[in-house]
Structures are given as structure tokens and as C-alpha cells.
Amino acid sequence: MAITIKDVAKLASVAPSTVSRVIANNPRISEKTKVRVREAMVELGYHPNFIARSLASQSTQVIGLVLPNSSDVFFQNPFFSTVLRGLSEGAHEKQYALQMSTGKTEEQIYQDVVNMVQGGRVDGIILLYSRTDDKILKYLRDREFPFVVIGRPYEWEEEITHVDNDNYRASREATEYLINLGHNKISFIGGNKNLVMTMERLQGYQEALKSAGLPIVPDYIRHDEFLLERGQEAIQGLLLLETPPTALLVTDELMAIGVVNTLTKLEVEVPANMSIVSFNNAFFSELARPQLTSIDINIFDLGYQAAKSLIQMLLNPKEPVKRIIVPHQLIERVSCTNVQSIKK
Amino acid sequence: MAITIKDVAKLASVAPSTVSRVIANNPRISEKTKVRVREAMVELGYHPNFIARSLASQSTQVIGLVLPNSSDVFFQNPFFSTVLRGLSEGAHEKQYALQMSTGKTEEQIYQDVVNMVQGGRVDGIILLYSRTDDKILKYLRDREFPFVVIGRPYEWEEEITHVDNDNYRASREATEYLINLGHNKISFIGGNKNLVMTMERLQGYQEALKSAGLPIVPDYIRHDEFLLERGQEAIQGLLLLETPPTALLVTDELMAIGVVNTLTKLEVEVPANMSIVSFNNAFFSELARPQLTSIDINIFDLGYQAAKSLIQMLLNPKEPVKRIIVPHQLIERVSCTNVQSIKK
DNA sequence: CTGAAAGCGCTAACAG
DNA sequence: CTGTTAGCGCTTTCAG
Numbered sequence: 001m002a003i004t005i006k007d008v009a010k011l012a013s014v015a016p017s018t019v020s021r022v023i024a025n026n027p028r029i030s031e032k033t034k035v036r037v038r039e040a041m042v043e044l045g046y047h048p049n050f051i052a053r054s055l056a057s058q059s060t061q062v063i064g065l066v067l068p069n070s071s072d073v074f075f076q077n078p079f080f081s082t083v084l085r086g087l088s089e090g091a092h093e094k095q096y097a098l099q100m101s102t103g104k105t106e107e108q109i110y111q112d113v114v115n116m117v118q119g120g121r122v123d124g125i126i127l128l129y130s131r132t133d134d135k136i137l138k139y140l141r142d143r144e145f146p147f148v149v150i151g152r153p154y155e156w157e158e159e160i161t162h163v164d165n166d167n168y169r170a171s172r173e174a175t176e177y178l179i180n181l182g183h184n185k186i187s188f189i190g191g192n193k194n195l196v197m198t199m200e201r202l203q204g205y206q207e208a209l210k211s212a213g214l215p216i217v218p219d220y221i222r223h224d225e226f227l228l229e230r231g232q233e234a235i236q237g238l239l240l241l242e243t244p245p246t247a248l249l250v251t252d253e254l255m256a257i258g259v260v261n262t263l264t265k266l267e268v269e270v271p272a273n274m275s276i277v278s279f280n281n282a283f284f285s286e287l288a289r290p291q292l293t294s295i296d297i298n299i300f301d302l303g304y305q306a307a308k309s310l311i312q313m314l315l316n317p318k319e320p321v322k323r324i325i326v327p328h329q330l331i332e333r334v335s336c337t338n339v340q341s342i343k344k
Numbered sequence: 345m346a347i348t349i350k351d352v353a354k355l356a357s358v359a360p361s362t363v364s365r366v367i368a369n370n371p372r373i374s375e376k377t378k379v380r381v382r383e384a385m386v387e388l389g390y391h392p393n394f395i396a397r398s399l400a401s402q403s404t405q406v407i408g409l410v411l412p413n414s415s416d417v418f419f420q421n422p423f424f425s426t427v428l429r430g431l432s433e434g435a436h437e438k439q440y441a442l443q444m445s446t447g448k449t450e451e452q453i454y455q456d457v458v459n460m461v462q463g464g465r466v467d468g469i470i471l472l473y474s475r476t477d478d479k480i481l482k483y484l485r486d487r488e489f490p491f492v493v494i495g496r497p498y499e500w501e502e503e504i505t506h507v508d509n510d511n512y513r514a515s516r517e518a519t520e521y522l523i524n525l526g527h528n529k530i531s532f533i534g535g536n537k538n539l540v541m542t543m544e545r546l547q548g549y550q551e552a553l554k555s556a557g558l559p560i561v562p563d564y565i566r567h568d569e570f571l572l573e574r575g576q577e578a579i580q581g582l583l584l585l586e587t588p589p590t591a592l593l594v595t596d597e598l599m600a601i602g603v604v605n606t607l608t609k610l611e612v613e614v615p616a617n618m619s620i621v622s623f624n625n626a627f628f629s630e631l632a633r634p635q636l637t638s639i640d641i642n643i644f645d646l647g648y649q650a651a652k653s654l655i656q657m658l659l660n661p662k663e664p665v666k667r668i669i670v671p672h673q674l675i676e677r678v679s680c681t682n683v684q685s686i687k688k
Numbered sequence: 689c690t691g692a693a694a695g696c697g698c699t700a701a702c703a704g
Numbered sequence: 705c706t707g708t709t710a711g712c713g714c715t716t717t718c719a720g
Contacts, residue, residue, distance in 0.1 A: 002462065004713055015691045020715060028689060047462035051404065052713030054395045055696050062443070062465075075429040076627070078420075085419040092446035097456075097465065099406070099443045102436035112441075118346065118391035120697090121406075121441065257631055264633065283420070287601055289608065289633050348697055359707045364699060372705060396697030399712045464713090 003046045012040035023048060054120070062097045063087075063310060064122035066113060066136060068129040069106040070192070073225050077254050078282040079299055083128060083150065086303025094311045096123075110136055117145050124310045130154060130162070131194040148310040150302050152196050161313060163306045163324045165297045167197050170328040171204030171249065174277045174295050177330060178247045179212045182339030183275060187220040187245035189234045189259065191252050198223065201251045201279070220245055224255070231258025239266065246339055247275040253284040253294070260288050260335075275336040291333040301326045347390045356384035367392055398464070406441045407431075407654060408466035410457060410480060412473040413450040414536070417569050421598050422626035423643055427472060427494065430647025438655045440467075454480055461489050468654045474498060474506070475538040492654040494646050496540050505657060507650045507668045509641045511541050514672040515548030515593065518621045518639050521674060522591045523556045526683030527619060531564040531589035533578045533603065535596050542567065545595045545623070564589055568599070575602025583610065590683055591619040597628040597638070604632050604679075615681035625675055635677040645670045 005023075009016040014033060021029050022037040040046075054060045065087065067074055074080050091098050099122060103109035113136050116122045125140060130151030140147045141156060149162040178186050188205045190198045206216050219241055224230035231254065238244055250256040256278035260270055268274050270290055278285050281296035305324050313319045349367075353360040358377060365373050366381040384390075398404045409431065412418050435442050443466060447453035457480050460466045469484060474495030484491045485500060493506040522530050532549045534542045550560050563585055568574035575594065579602075582588055594600040600622035604614055612618050614634055622629050625640035649668050657663045 002713095006713080016714080017692080017716075018690060020713095021690085024715085030689060033690080047458065049713050050459070050463035050465050051395060051398045052464075052696095053715075055399050055698090056713075056715040058696070060395065071432075072429065075425045075432075076422075081419045081425050085416065088415075088444065088446040089448075092448070092452070096446075097443055097459075098446060099441055100432065102432040102440075102442060104433075104436070108436070114391065115394070115441075119394035120396075121394050261631070261633070287605070289605070346697095350697080360697090361699075361708080362706060365706085368699085374705060377706080393697050396712090397699075399714090400697075400699040402699095402712070 002049070003044045004049070005046075007044055008037065008040045008046050011044060012037045058120070059123050059314075060121060061095060062099050062122045063091055063307065064113070064116040064125040065098055065100045066109060066125060066127045067101055068131070069104070069109055070225065071104055071109075074128075077252070078284055079253075079280060080128075082282045082299040083303035086300040086305075087126065087307045088303075089300075090304040090307025090311070093308075096307070096311060106135065110139070113139065117143065123314050124148070126150065126306050126310055130164075130196045131192070132196070133194075146310065146313045148306050148313070150306050152200065154196050157323075159321055161309055161319075161322045161324075163302050163309060163326060165302070165326050165328050167200035167297075168204040168207075170279075170295050170297065171201035171251070172208045173204075173330060174249055174279075175205045175208035176212070177293075178249065178275060178277060178336065179208060179214070181247070181275065181336060183245075183247040184212075184214050184339075185217075185220070185243060185245040186214075186247045186249060187222070187238050189222045189224075189231065189238075189248055189250045189255060191223065191255070192225060193223045198251060201249075205249055229258060231255030232262040235259045235262050236266075239268070245274075247277075247336070249277050251279045253278055253280045253282060253292075256292055256294075257284055257288050260290075260292070264289075271335050271337040275339075277330075277336060281331055285331070285333065288335075290335050292335040293333045294331050295328050296331050297328045298326045346393070347388045348393070349390075351388055352381065352384045352390050355388060356381045402464070403467050403658075404465060405439060406443050406466045407435055407651065408457070408460040408469040409442055409444045410453060410469060410471045411445055412475070413448070413453055414569065415448055415453075418472075421596070422628055423597075423624060424472075426626045426643040427647035430644040430649075431470065431651045432647075433644075434648040434651025434655070437652075440651070440655060450479065454483070457483065461487065467658050468492070470494065470650050470654055474508075474540040475536075476540070477538075490654065490657045492650050492657070494650050496544065498540050501667075503665055505653055505663075505666045505668075507646050507653060507670060509646070509670050509672050511544035511641075512548040512551075514623075514639050514641065515545035515595070516552040517548075517674060518593055518623075519549045519552035520556070521637075522593065522619060522621060522680065523552060523558070525591070525619065525680060527589075527591040528556075528558050528683075529561075529564070529587060529589040530558075530591045530593060531566070531582050533566045533568075533575065533582075533592055533594045533599060535567065535599070536569060537567045542595060545593075549593055573602060575599030576606040579603045579606050580610075583612070589618075591621075591680070593621050595623045597622055597624045597626060597636075600636055600638075601628055601632050604634075604636070608633075615679050619680035619683075621674075621680060629675070629677065632679075634679050636679040637677045638675050639672050640675050641672045642670045 101112035103112045124146035127149045152164045153160045222234040278292040278294040281294040285292040285294035349363045445456035447456045468490035471493045497504045566578040622636040622638040625638040629636035629638035
């Protein structure tokens with residue numbers, strides 16, 4: 001078919017193994033023959049065959065990405081493209097390629113992963129989410145296959161390298177920010193309950209209320225998919241309460257947009273009649289009217305660090321387990337106001 | 345290492361080739377031995393090694409995706425995630441995996457492609473864009489490597505299978521829609537000039553004006569990156585003109601959002617003082633305030649059809665060249681109004 | 689410093 | 705219907 005190592009070897013009058021060593025830049029080959037071999041490679045337009053190399057060396061230079069099973073939802077969220085951009089950059093630096101799972105149900109994705117792993121298609125895997133009772137995580141762990149989790153693992157946290165934000169603290173700070181503005185009826189609109197991230201943000205919220213001596217009102221706590229529509233529904237429910245909240249902590253941008261749009265439609269002014277803090281800050285918060293005060297969790301870095309960590313693990317099999325906490329920060333915009341101004 | 349075909353063969357007391365045939369479900373193998381072999385596979389927990397298979401069969405079941413060189417911009421745009429979702433679904437149906445280019449400059453991406461192709465990593469490639477003077481497209485064509493383009497190829501259109509919208513017509517219709525509302529000062533805010541899509545949309549716009557006997561005013565035509573910020577700049581320039589337009593055709597959603605936000609800031613009301621038609625309709629148009637009338641180009645289908653077409657080419661090497669036109673439609677929302685209402 | 693040879697795990701003629 | 709035998713293109717001992 002194409003030009004192989006043998007062709008090069010013949011032209012340079014060396015053995016194929018020598019050519020292989022030149023490619024690997026093996027120091028035991030003399031400069032002279034290296035030059036000669038390289039010339040031959042150029043002359044023939046030789047390009048190494050990765051598949052053959054993979055088979056022989058048992059490594060592919062490919063990283064597998066696993067999306068959550070609610071991938072349809074995930075795709076819509078700007079979180080996805082941003083984290084992917086970070087992954088892409090991290091992988092590119094070390095010449096790794098990225099391969100994605102394409103399944104939609106948990107079972108399909110599980111099969112994707114088995115194919116990637118047992119089929120020898122990838123050297124390592126990055127889970128772009130962390131949730132409870134994850135069959136896939138368990139599978140990877142049982143096989144001791146190299147992988148990294150974006151988010152805090154629900155189990156075996158100490159044994160799994162992961163990249164995460166301090167979601168608990170971020171959420172607590174956001175809540176305290178609202179409390180400091182005088183709010184005492186603060187609602188929590190969270191995402192999928194099975195995501196560890198959601199659980200932690202809820203805890204941070206509750207802890208902040210507790211510390212401030214405020215009650216935790218179950219009716220103020222909502223959970224749903226990270227979707228525009230879900231945000232809309234959530235806020236409608238809250239407004240029907242006897243004493244609706246005066247402030248909202250929304251743990252996802254897309255939901256936040258849904259919330260804001262719905263409020264606008266219902267002529268509840270933000271921030272005059274409702275303060276909002278959003279999460280993620282993947283540029284939707286800026287885009288919303290009014291622009292949303294938001295916790296920036298540096299999504300790009302989550303991806304970038306995850307890629308880098310995994311590659312380090314691959315390069316050095318006894319690399320210690322790591323936890324990388326990407327910093328967050330509250331970005332103040334104009335969606336929050338002092339509670340005084342609300343009382344009419 | 346892991347369990348191989350030989351282990352299975354031994355346990356089932358057959359030759360390795362027989363096992364291979366069972367995997368391929370070769371009809372020439374008796375049901376009896378098939379069953380026996382399958383039992384052995386299950387008992388051992390055998391899973392085929394894709395890399396080995398790829399090397400032997402010279403096919404990988406992987407599709408390479410090539411993003412445009414302005415990938416940072418591309419990642420932000422909802423076009424990306426939507427088309428990727430379509431690609432993912434199309435690939436999954438036929439058990440193909442997706443691998444992405446990770447380079448950022450044209451040269452890096454070119455290298456990614458060479459690696460994918462000459463390295464034997466992928467069976468075919470999908471270009472997620474179409475632009476002028478594309479080195480990568482030329483490379484693929486010269487090597488006669490199977491590939492599909494999303495968008496209309498700038499050259500060799502007749503020889504390259506591609507999936508596209510009728511951008512010319514879509515744009516003409518959108519412009520006519522505005523003309524029918526009585527507008528005669530219509531501006532065109534387009535994206536990157538090197539994209540074929542942009543060129544076609546511009547032509548459609550111009551043709552509509554011409555047919556209606558309206559002049560083509562160069563000052564009304566703007567081009568820029570598909571970015572929020574660019575949309576903002578474009579509209580500011582337009583408002584400074586002696587006779588600003590009364591209607592805008594914006595060929596990208598993200599830009600459209602930038603335009604709307606800027607107009608709001610400048611207290612130019614939409615649609616009262618400015619009508620807007622946007623493109624793509626990947627749910628940003630719905631999200632904007634006011635909601636934007638938009639040409640829905642069915643981005644998901646672009647991806648889905650591209651994946652399906654490429655796979656067909658791979659399955660049947662003499663599959664004829666195809667052009668697939670995904671239909672578009674104008675979705676009326678509330679960002680346009682009759683020109684009468686503008687005159688104060 | 690370089691060559692010969694074995695083998696990574698699977699497929700695909702070619703026999704029988 | 706099934707086994708034997710070569711590879712696919714590269715890496716990697718093991719010699720020398």
C-alpha cells in the first residue's frame with residue numbers, strides 16, 4: 001500500500017529496526033545514519049502508521065472522552081464546548097488525539113467504554129461528569145485502567161485522580177453574598193440530583209443558611225435537568241409559593257437564562273424584585289439581560305487540567321493520585337440587589 | 345496480556361481463524377461451532393482487539409472530524425455542539441467512533457489530518473466547514489481519501505460529496521421577507537468572508553435586493569468573525585451611517601445576540617426601530633430578548649447526514665458523489681416589523 | 689552502534 | 705465447513 005518502514009530501510013541501506021529507532025530518536029544511533037534515514041523518509045514521503053505502532057507498542061496516543069448519559073442535554077450546555085476546548089488544548093500539547101463516546105443511554109455508553117478500553121482504542125479515559133452509582137467508573141476502576149474524572153468522584157475519592165472546583169465553598173460563598181445583601185428567603189435551583197456537583201452546591205447553600213441562622217425551607221429547593229425549559233418551570237413553581245423567595249441561586253447558566261426569561265415574561269424585574277446568582281459563567285451570564293452575577297468556575301481549565309493529568313499518568317504509571325482544585329470566583333454584575341430595595 | 349483469539353480458539357478446540365469468522369458472523373461456519381465458540385468467548389470474557397483488527401483489515405471504524413482553524417471561535421458557537429450531536433448520532437448508528445482534530449492553526453490542523461490519514465487512524469474524514477483555498481481539502485482530494493464536507497465546496501463541487509443548506513435561497517428568502525415588510529434599507533452582517541456559506545448568503549441578499557429594484561449599498565454590508573463582540577462592533581458602525589438601515593440580516597446567531605444587546609444598550613428598540621432576521625436557529629434565537637425571527641437551517645441534520653453519507657461511502661467505495669441539501673425554514677418570531685411603524 | 693528475528697492480535701487467502 | 709499459513713507495519717529483545 002503506502003510507504004512503509006521497509007521501503008525507507010531499503011533506500012537508506014539499513015535494517016527496518018534502524019529506521020524504527022531513528023523515528024524514536026534513539027540515542028544509540030549515530031548521527032550519520034540518522035541523517036541518511038531521515039533523507040530517505042523525506043524522499044519517499046514516508047509517514048509512520050499509527051495503527052501498526054499501536055499494536056506493537058500497546059499504546060495509541062488517544063484519549064477517550066465519556067459524556068454523561070444525558071448527552072443531548074449536555075451538548076446544549078456551553079459547559080460542554082468549553083470543557084472540550086480545554087481538553088483539546090491539553091491533549092494537543094502532548095500530541096494526543098481525542099475520541100468521543102457516542103452512546104446516548106447509560107448502557108450504550110458503557111459499551112462505548114468497553115470498546116475503547118478492551119478494544120485497545122485508547123490509552124486512558126476522561127469522564128466529563130461525576131455522579132452516584134456510576135457503572136462506568138466502577139468498570140474502569142476494577143480494571144485499573146487509567147482515567148481521570150472531572151468533578152469529585154462519589155466513591156473512592158482518595159484513589160481517583162480528579163479535577164474539580166470547590167463547589168461546596170463556591171456555593172456557600174454565593175449564598176453568603178446574597179445573605180449579606182440582606183436576603184433571607186433564598187431559593188436553590190439545582191441540576192440533576194445524581195451529579196456530585198449538584199449535591200455539593202446544595203450543601204454549600206444549606207451550610208451558609210445554617211451559619212447565618214436562617215431556616216432551610218424545603219420548598220425553596222428545586223432540582224432538575226440543566227435545561228432552559230427546566231429553569232422556566234422551576235421559577236414558576238417558586239413564585240406560586242405563599243412567600244416566594246427574594247433571591248435565587250441557580251447552579252447552571254442555561255437554567256438561569258430560562259429563569260430570567262420567565263421572570264421577565266411575568267414582569268418580575270431582575271434585580272429589583274428578584275436577585276439572581278448564576279453558576280459557570282461560560283459567557284451566557286454576560287449575554288443575559290440583565291447580565292448575571294455569576295460564579296466563574298473556569299470550565300476551560302477543568303478540561304485542560306484533566307487532559308494534562310491523564311497524560312501525566314500515562315507517561316508515568318506510578319504517578320500519584322491527584323486532586324486538582326480549579327479556583328472559582330464570584331463575578332459581580334447587575335442581577336443582585338440589596339433586599340431593602342425590594343420591599344415596596 | 346488480555347484474552348486473545350487464540351485463547352478462545354484453544355478453549356473451543358478450533359483454529360483461531362474460525363474464531364475470527366465467528367466474530368464476523370461468517371455464514372460458512374456451522375451453528376454448532378458458532379455456539380461453542382461464543383460460549384468460550386463469554387467464559388473467558390474475551391473482547392476483540394480493535395487495533396489488531398484495524399491493522400489486519402486496514403480499516404478502523406473511526407471517522408475523523410476537522411474543525412475550522414478558528415476553532416476557538418467555532419467552539420463557542422452553538423453551531424458546533426449541535427452539528428457534533430448530529431454527527432455523533434449518525435456515527436453511533438453504524439458503530440463508528442469519532443475522533444477530533446485538536447490543532448488551532450491551519451498548519452497544526454493540517455498535521456492533524458495528515459496524522460489521521462497517513463497514520464491510518466481513520467477511515468474517512470468530515471470537514472465541518474467549507475472555505476476558499478483549503479489546503480486540507482486539496483490534500484484529501486489529491487490522495488483520494490474518503491471525505492465529506494459540511495457546506496458547499498469552493499472548488500470541485502461536482503466531485504465532492506457534501507451536505508449543505510441552500511444558503512443562497514435561504515438568504516434571499518430572508519431578505520425578501522424584510523422587503524415585503526416594506527424595508528428598503530437592509531443591512532447584511534455576515535461572518536468570515538472565506539467561508540463559502542457567507543459568500544452564498546451575501547449573494548442571496550444581493551439578488552433579493554436587485555430583484556426588488558433596490559440598490560446595493562456597500563456600507564450596509566459587514567463581515568466579521570462569528571462572535572458576540574463582532575456583532576456588537578458591526579452594529580455600532582451601521583448606526584453611525586448617515587442613513588442607517590431599518591432592518592438587519594445577521595448570518596449568525598451569536599453575532600445576532602451581540603447586535604441585539606448592543607441595540608438595547610443604545611436604546612434602539614427591536615423591532616420598533618430595527619428589524620432583525622437571524623440565521624441558524626440553534627436555540628439562541630429563542631433565547632434572545634426579543635425572540636428573533638430566524639432561518640432554521642437544521643444544524644443537527646447537517647451533522648447527521650454528513651456522518652451517514654460518509655459511512656455509506658466507506659461501506660461502498662463506488663458510492664456516487666452526492667450533494668445533500670438540508671431544508672431550511674423561516675421561523676417567525678417577534679424581531680421584525682412593518683417599516684411603516686418605524687417612521688416616527 | 690546496527691541487524692535479525694520474533695511477535696503485537698487479528699484477517700484473509702488458500703487448501704482441504 | 706474448518707485449519708494452515710502468511711502477512712498488516714511497527715517495536716523490541718537479543719546478538720553481534
